[in-house]
Amino acid sequence: xxxxxxxxxxxxxxxxxxxxxxxxxxxxxxxxxxxxxxxxxxxxxxxxxxxxxxxxxxxxxxxxxxxxxxxxxxxxxxxxxxxxxxxxxxxxxxxxxxxxxxxxxxxxxxxxxxxxxxxxxxxxxxxxxxxxxxxxxxxxxxxxxxxxxxxxxxxxxxxxxxxxxxxxxxxxxxxxxxxxxxxxxxxxxxxxxxxxxxxxxxxxxxxxxxxxxxxxxxxxxxxxxxxxxxxxxxxxxxxxxxxxxxxxxxxxxxxxxxxxxxxxxxxxxxxxxxxxxxxxxxxxxxxxxxxxxxxxxxxxxxxxxxxxxxxxxxxxxxxxxxxxxxxxxxxxxxxxxxxxxxxxxxxxxxxxxxxxxxxxxxxxxxxxxxxxxxxxxxxxxxxxxxxxxxxxxxxxxxxxxxxxxxxxxxxxxxxxxxxxxxxxxxxxxxxxxxxxxxxxxxxxxxxxxxxxxxxxxxxxxxxxxxxxxxxxxxxxxxxxxxxxxxxxxxxxxxxxxxxxxxxxxxxxxxxxxxxxxxxxxxxxxxxx
Amino acid sequence: xxxxxxxxxxxxxxxxxxxxxxxxxxxxxxxxxxxxxxxxxxxxxxxxxxxxxxxxxxxxxxxxxxxxxxxxxxxxxxxxxxxxxxxxxxxxxxxxxxxxxxxxxxxxxxxxxxxxxxxxxxxxxxxxxxxxxxxxxxxxxxxxxxxxxxxxxxxxxxxxxxxxxxxxxxxxxxxxxxxxxxxxxxxxxxxxxxxxxxxxxxxxxxxxxxxxxxxxxxxxxxxxxxxxxxxxxxxxxxxxxxxxxxxxxxxxxxxxxxxxxxxxxxxxxxxxxxxxxxxxxxxxxxxxxxxxxxxxxxxxxxxxxxxxxxxxxxxxxxxxxxxxxxxxxxxxxxxxxxxx
Numbered sequence: 001x002x003x004x005x006x007x008x009x010x011x012x013x014x015x016x017x018x019x020x021x022x023x024x025x026x027x028x029x030x031x032x033x034x035x036x037x038x039x040x041x042x043x044x045x046x047x048x049x050x051x052x053x054x055x056x057x058x059x060x061x062x063x064x065x066x067x068x069x070x071x072x073x074x075x076x077x078x079x080x081x082x083x084x085x086x087x088x089x090x091x092x093x094x095x096x097x098x099x100x101x102x103x104x105x106x107x108x109x110x111x112x113x114x115x116x117x118x119x120x121x122x123x124x125x126x127x128x129x130x131x132x133x134x135x136x137x138x139x140x141x142x143x144x145x146x147x148x149x150x151x152x153x154x155x156x157x158x159x160x161x162x163x164x165x166x167x168x169x170x171x172x173x174x175x176x177x178x179x180x181x182x183x184x185x186x187x188x189x190x191x192x193x194x195x196x197x198x199x200x201x202x203x204x205x206x207x208x209x210x211x212x213x214x215x216x217x218x219x220x221x222x223x224x225x226x227x228x229x230x231x232x233x234x235x236x237x238x239x240x241x242x243x244x245x246x247x248x249x250x251x252x253x254x255x256x257x258x259x260x261x262x263x264x265x266x267x268x269x270x271x272x273x274x275x276x277x278x279x280x281x282x283x284x285x286x287x288x289x290x291x292x293x294x295x296x297x298x299x300x301x302x303x304x305x306x307x308x309x310x311x312x313x314x315x316x317x318x319x320x321x322x323x324x325x326x327x328x329x330x331x332x333x334x335x336x337x338x339x340x341x342x343x344x345x346x347x348x349x350x351x352x353x354x355x356x357x358x359x360x361x362x363x364x365x366x367x368x369x370x371x372x373x374x375x376x377x378x379x380x381x382x383x384x385x386x387x388x389x390x391x392x393x394x395x396x397x398x399x400x401x402x403x404x405x406x407x408x409x410x411x412x413x414x415x416x417x418x419x420x421x422x423x424x425x426x427x428x429x430x431x432x433x434x435x436x437x438x439x440x441x442x443x444x445x446x447x448x449x450x451x452x453x454x455x456x457x458x459x460x461x462x463x464x465x466x467x468x469x470x471x472x473x474x475x476x477x478x479x480x481x482x483x484x485x486x487x488x489x490x491x492x493x494x495x496x497x498x499x500x501x502x503x504x505x506x507x508x509x510x511x512x513x514x515x516x517x518x519x520x521x522x523x524x525x526x527x528x
Numbered sequence: 529x530x531x532x533x534x535x536x537x538x539x540x541x542x543x544x545x546x547x548x549x550x551x552x553x554x555x556x557x558x559x560x561x562x563x564x565x566x567x568x569x570x571x572x573x574x575x576x577x578x579x580x581x582x583x584x585x586x587x588x589x590x591x592x593x594x595x596x597x598x599x600x601x602x603x604x605x606x607x608x609x610x611x612x613x614x615x616x617x618x619x620x621x622x623x624x625x626x627x628x629x630x631x632x633x634x635x636x637x638x639x640x641x642x643x644x645x646x647x648x649x650x651x652x653x654x655x656x657x658x659x660x661x662x663x664x665x666x667x668x669x670x671x672x673x674x675x676x677x678x679x680x681x682x683x684x685x686x687x688x689x690x691x692x693x694x695x696x697x698x699x700x701x702x703x704x705x706x707x708x709x710x711x712x713x714x715x716x717x718x719x720x721x722x723x724x725x726x727x728x729x730x731x732x733x734x735x736x737x738x739x740x741x742x743x744x745x746x747x748x749x750x751x752x753x754x755x756x757x758x759x760x761x762x763x764x765x766x767x768x769x770x771x772x773x774x775x776x777x778x779x780x781x782x783x784x785x786x787x788x789x790x791x792x793x794x795x796x797x798x799x800x801x802x803x804x805x806x807x808x809x810x811x812x813x814x815x816x817x818x819x820x821x822x823x824x825x826x827x828x829x830x831x832x833x834x835x836x837x838x839x840x841x842x843x844x845x846x847x848x849x850x851x852x853x854x855x856x857x858x859x860x861x862x863x864x865x866x867x868x
Binding site: 012013014015019022065066068069072073076077078079082083086087089127128132412414418419466467 | 675676677678679681696697775776777779780787795796797798800801802804805806807808838840841844845848
């Protein structure tokens with residue numbers, strides 16, 4: 001538990017990706033089984049306990065601390081687990097801090113009535129850092145500051161390059177804590193664990209952005225084109241071992257979309273785009289957002305935001321791995337399968353007919369419909385290759401829209417950018433002369449532009465709110481974005497997709513920046 | 529005749545705490561005729577008093593900080609425990625353990641004794657004399673860290689964490705945010721105790737106070753200016769800088785800096801994260817919750833007055849032990865977290 005607490009504390013404060021990987025790798029390499037596997041499960045969010053919850057911690061605090069002192073402390077710290085970890089009045093004990101495996105095993109098996117005394121005994125034996133890790137484990141609020149993917153990269157790193165992160169991804173969902181077979185494989189002491197029938201995730205094939213320089217080398221006869229849908233990429237996996245819906249990042253999102261799971265009356269692995277679809281019409285991304293990042297879903301949500309999947313590829317048909325086949329062959333299998341099965345909620349992403357690249361370019365420029373971001377181009381002869389292979393798939397997004405907005409607030413960045421004001425909130429003029437924020441951008445600028453913006457912000461600050469500065473309404477930024485959509489979440493009523501700083505318009509007075517109504521005319525889901 | 533209650537002769541005025549029969553203020557926040565100064569931090573040692581009474585190191589630090597004119601037209605140094613009589617009041621100074629020269633002010637008038645702690649800590653500090661409890665009728669205490677969530681770990685363990693991080697990231701520069709008076713020199717002394725013999729690099733704002741410490745006999749080893757050093761020379765080194773500089777433009781001159789901060793506030797995670805700190809070091813020059821309460825018990829005063837900080841929690845805890853508490857709510861003293 002001490003090593004685990006130390007890992008968590010360092011991860012929380014370490015901004016750099018490589019430093020995080022180094023910390024994870026050191027933990028996995030130095031800790032014994034089964035502790036390290038349980039630590040891995042904690043980092044990847046696979047641990048939860050039925051009986052130990054936040055209520056237990058409140059009860060412990062009430063039993064051991066003065067209620068007024070606790071209330072003042074909680075008010076100051078603002079986090080229940082941290083307050084208790086810091087103020088816990090330890091009773092003398094000879095007990096050593098528990099091992100992570102002992103904690104997990106006990107929380108899994110001990111009867112609920114026995115837990116308060118057990119946890120109190122652990123807290124007595126631990127220092128504040130270990131107490132915090134223990135209490136966060138119980139409340140399920142670890143927020144380690146490292147993704148599951150990062151943990152897999154650290155594991156691959158440990159194998160000395162023998163095993164790629166994607167190799168681990170392919171067996172991951174067939175494994176369970178404490179992952180002893182996984183560690184044995186990584187350390188070269190056992191063969192690759194066989195996921196057998198388990199509905200595991202397969203790393204998806206990703207596209208490169210199409211650069212102007214790529215266009216000349218494209219052969220239209222060898223290319224297939226589809227619309228690029230603005231939803232989220234998902235993988236549907238149904239086998240004898242079960243059904244799963246995964247996000248592009250291998251996160252199991254099955255519980256949030258039970259209607260998709262219900263429709264998976266087949267054995268296959270499919271690649272597609274999750275979209276909100278009403279009467280055959282795809283709704284804008286903002287609608288889909290209502291369904292994302294939810295653990296459970298209500299009947300009302302399912303009715304108001306009905307989802308479907310637009311399929312564009314097939315990885316397995318039954319147990320048959322067809323990833324080595326060419327795109328055309330896989331597409332033929334997908335179409336035949338879809339025609340035969342006619343699955344509910346799943347349709348096919350149509351192939352776009354075209355004769356020349358120029359014709360495609362025209363189609364792309366005209367692609368202004370809701371939920372279309374541009375085109376996808378795929379080589380007809382390409383197998384399905386995990387990762388981002390060069391020269392096989394391209395995304396060809398339509399040209400961005402732009403507005404000239406006024407810089408309103410700036411916030412400091414993180415890590416390497418922590419000394420720079422690098423997050424910018426910008427706004428547009430309303431008819432009544434008020435400037436209203438319409439979005440936030442933190443990329444798109446060069447290092448020189450960042451230095452200029454940082455200097456400008458420091459010299460034109462009017463108010464400071466912690467890490468945020470409010471600035472004079474004096475600098476115009478040309479902001480590029482992929483789409484504008486109505487949104488009830490934003491004060492201005494409009495949300496931008498992928499906003500970035502395209503140019504700094506020192507030549508333009510702030511009063512001549514765009515008005516909100518200009519942006520509203522670009523909104524795609526405007527009420528007609 | 530019973531001794532007069534300190535309430536009748538030690539008063540809170542807009543200028544600060546005033547000893548009426550003695551005719552002097554303790555750490556006044558405005559310029560006054562006669563001031564007794566507990567220690568040289570800028571919120572306690574303001575410029576412009578006519579007569580100043582303090583320890584010799586405090587006077588030296590005040591002069592370095594405020595100039596000859598600012599540190600008092602008439603300056604009188606008192607040795608530890610040396611008693612003087614001001615009008616009818618007996619006064620002496622005892623170590624407070626906060627920074628070099630920091631003192632508690634003990635006063636006795638007609639058999640009634642009050643002690644003003646100034647800022648203090650109980651943990652050992654190689655750069656200053658340790659706190660000595662004095663029995664009294666009223667103990668006037670600070671309460672900067674008066675919440676049970678503040679328990680400072682041993683400072684040498686925090687220094688070991690810093691050195692472990694230097695070993696883990698040898699290609700980076702560790703820059704530690706710390707206050708120019710007290711924290712800076714204590715860190716240097718702790719690093720030397722832990723065996724760190726390499727030069728320690730200083731932001732320009734820290735150099736002057738380090739010179740006074742050395743003149744007062746506190747050896748700090750080799751100190752070099754970080755501001756003019758080449759980036760390459762600072763790789764694997766430890767740099768000290770004021771808290772405001774570590775995550776700001778000044779730190780861009782450093783090689784991939786690991787931003788550290790040495791402060792009691794680093795105990796609370798959210799507070800540490802907000803400042804962009806990568807390695808928080810819980811090292812404080814103020815008493816933590818346990819030290820505050822143990823001190824109240826040791827001095828045995830039936831009544832405790834709290835100058836500034838989180839007084840409600842300390843008064844509540846004292847009350848449970850039968851000690852009467854009173855919040856003075858003196859304005860003008862800053863928390864450890866604010867800039868000096």
